[in-house]
Amino acid sequence: xxxxxxxRANLVQLIIDAGPVGLxxxxxxxxxxxxxxxxxxxxxxxxxxCGTGMWPRSHELYNFLGISEVIxxxxxxxxxxxxKPRTLESLKDNGHRSMGQQLLDVxxxxxxxxxxxxxxxxxxxxxxxxxxxxxxxxxxKNGISETFDTKWIIGADGTKSIxxxxxxxxxxxxxxxxxxxxxxxxxxxxVGLERLLVWMSYFKPSNIxxxxxxxxxxxxxxxxxxxxxxxxxxxxxxxxxxxxxRPLDSQHEDGSLRSSKGLANKSLLETxxxxxxxxxSEMLGVTTSILNKTMASKEPQIEQNSILFMLGINCRFSTxxxxxxxxxxxxxxxxxxxxxxxxxxxxxxxxxxxNMLQVGRTEPGTTTLFSLYRPWYxxxxxxxxxxxxxxxxxxxLETYNKIMSVVSPADLVLIDQEGHAYSxxxxxAGQTKVFVIxxxxxxGALVHGTEGVKKYSSGKYxxxxxxxxxxxxxF
Numbered sequence: 001x002x003x004x005x006x007x008r009a010n011l012v013q014l015i016i017d018a019g020p021v022g023l024x025x026x027x028x029x030x031x032x033x034x035x036x037x038x039x040x041x042x043x044x045x046x047x048x049x050c051g052t053g054m055w056p057r058s059h060e061l062y063n064f065l066g067i068s069e070v071i072x073x074x075x076x077x078x079x080x081x082x083x084k085p086r087t088l089e090s091l092k093d094n095g096h097r098s099m100g101q102q103l104l105d106v107x108x109x110x111x112x113x114x115x116x117x118x119x120x121x122x123x124x125x126x127x128x129x130x131x132x133x134x135x136x137x138x139x140x141k142n143g144i145s146e147t148f149d150t151k152w153i154i155g156a157d158g159t160k161s162i163x164x165x166x167x168x169x170x171x172x173x174x175x176x177x178x179x180x181x182x183x184x185x186x187x188x189x190x191v192g193l194e195r196l197l198v199w200m201s202y203f204k205p206s207n208i209x210x211x212x213x214x215x216x217x218x219x220x221x222x223x224x225x226x227x228x229x230x231x232x233x234x235x236x237x238x239x240x241x242x243x244x245x246r247p248l249d250s251q252h253e254d255g256s257l258r259s260s261k262g263l264a265n266k267s268l269l270e271t272x273x274x275x276x277x278x279x280x281s282e283m284l285g286v287t288t289s290i291l292n293k294t295m296a297s298k299e300p301q302i303e304q305n306s307i308l309f310m311l312g313i314n315c316r317f318s319t320x321x322x323x324x325x326x327x328x329x330x331x332x333x334x335x336x337x338x339x340x341x342x343x344x345x346x347x348x349x350x351x352x353x354x355n356m357l358q359v360g361r362t363e364p365g366t367t368t369l370f371s372l373y374r375p376w377y378x379x380x381x382x383x384x385x386x387x388x389x390x391x392x393x394x395x396x397l398e399t400y401n402k403i404m405s406v407v408s409p410a411d412l413v414l415i416d417q418e419g420h421a422y423s424x425x426x427x428x429a430g431q432t433k434v435f436v437i438x439x440x441x442x443x444g445a446l447v448h449g450t451e452g453v454k455k456y457s458s459g460k461y462x463x464x465x466x467x468x469x470x471x472x473x474x475f
Contacts, residue, residue: 002016010032012029012036012150012151012152013025013026013029013034013035013036013037013151013152013153013154014036014037014137014149014150014152014153014154014218015036015039015153015154015156016036016039016125016136016154016155016156016161016162016163017038017039017040017041017155017157017158017276018038018039018040018048018105018109018119018156019101019105019156019158019223020104020108021106021107021156021222021223022038022154022156022222023105023109023112024065024108024159025037025154025222026038026112026117027065027067027108027111027112028065028155028375028376030112030115030117031065031374031375032439033376033377034067036117037117037120037150038112038119038126039119039120039123039125039139040118040119040120040121040123041122041123041124041125041157042122042268043121043122044121045102045105045106045357046101046102046105046139047102048100048101048102048371049100049101049102050100050101052098052099052101052164053098054067054074054096054097054098054099054310054378054415055094055096055310055393056209056309056311057309057310057311057313057349058378059097060370060441062439063370064370064373064374064375065111065375066111067107067108067111068097070104070107071097073099073103073107074097074099075098075099075254076097076098077096077097078097088113088178089169099184101220110375117196120141122138122141122142123139123141124140124141125137125139125141125157125162125163126138126139126140126145126162127136127162127166128153128163128166128219130153130217130218130219132148132327133195133340134150134151134152135149135151135152135153135218135472136148136149137148137150137153150352151218152218152220152362153218153219154219154220154221154222155167155219155220155221155222156221156222157410158223158225159171159209161221163219163221163301164211164221167216167219167221168215168216169211169212169213169216169221170211170212171209171210171211171212172209172212172281173207173208173209173210173284174207174208174209178206185186188227195299196200198398202372208284208288209224210277210284213273213277213278214272214277215269215270215272215273215333216368220269220272224366225228227346229454235269235388238254238287254279265364266467268320270380271319271320271426274313274318274319275318276336278315278317278333279313279315279335281334281335282335282336283336284335285307286307286336287296288409290374292308307336307337308439310336312337312349313335313336313337313349314334314335314337314341314347314348314349314442315335315347315442316345316346316347316348317333317335317347318347319434320444321442321443321444321445322327322444322447322452322455322456323345323444323445323446323447324347324446324447324448324452325446325448326345326346343426344424344425344426344443344446345443345446346443346444346445346446347443348442348443349437349441350369350373350437350441350442350443351369351424352368352369352370352424353369353416353421353423353424353425353427354366354368355417355420356414356415356416356417356420356421357414357415357416357417358413358414359413359414359415366417367414369381369421372412373437373441375438375439376438378436378437378438378444379437379438380394380434380435380436380437380453381425381430381435381436382394382432382433382434382435383421383422383425383427383431383433383434384432385430385432385437387413389432392449392450393432393434393450393453394451400465424471432445432448432449432450433447433448434446434449434452434453436453436456444456
């Protein structure tokens, strides 16, 4: 017998599915003070080690979320030395570590429990209807339907998602029938070994897809790309990128959803698709090229290209980044790029800098810039010759909306003792630059001074002020 109840949930977000994508989204939202409910149709936690690979960009993501144990518990790759083709010159280690999804889910859920957030298991999404004010959702558990209202939905339930289907989202990409292979890992018997372990799979066809958009109204999706490939190196490259790209979808999505707190224009949500679709598209292109090379040569392609580290991923093309130091010449979109330490512009991943000396209001000590960036605030980083120059720029904060608390002239003063920050942020002698660092650790603005900061704070870009600011200067 099916009964129906009507609930009034005081929720801002409903997240469908409790995999890494949904859990990262939930954790970031809670860190931003946004209430979340997570549902999962399965009655028990998933068992298995799907998508184990992590690139350096993954390491950064989990550190910024305050989940450093992901890195400490992840397993390093077996010791293998790679050489440049036809030489004995060894290549640098790619920083690859592995952690199965089963363990990652447990770690993420443990951190969510600190916010009294527990996954509602055996709960399925039946349907939803959205309006300008919110979304009405129908869930089912043990034959009982529940209907309640929420502000937003995030669908992280994969390519067969009811969220995707009900939104009418389609897949862009192709199905490949030209590549077929059987792969297997075999553990040979030996003295004292009582079992023979064999795993084999047959892959056909190969789907290389991505969803055509990431949001529609008050409903968003994350992690909806797929590539079922048939060659070991291609599979590994995709899985490693997927374990990074999908959680990055979640964190970028959460930045857009700040409008639910009334701190940004709702139009900011439209930038979620605009910034992420080119990145996922190029991810599929990069890893598919490995497949194509392998099938053409009939030999596995060992890729050590630094583009696979994902440290060069950028959104320089975005309409909500501002750069006063580059010419407004239309350039081709190259979202993956290659990490170029000699070039930095708005839309790039921010670099780190170690051994920064804290002075002023804080206890003396050293820190890194990465330890100061967090997913729940913007950071203003001012490079200036001294206190007077920086104070003029930070004074612009006093004129803006006070919904968010901003301490002025600065929350923290840093001295770049060894020049690491000036080198990483490409500063020149006597130069003043202001970097506005977004919560997703992307350079949102790179400007000359006060007027640029004011321009970036206008509705076109963010429409609200950062919660945290500091500056660094040389003597």
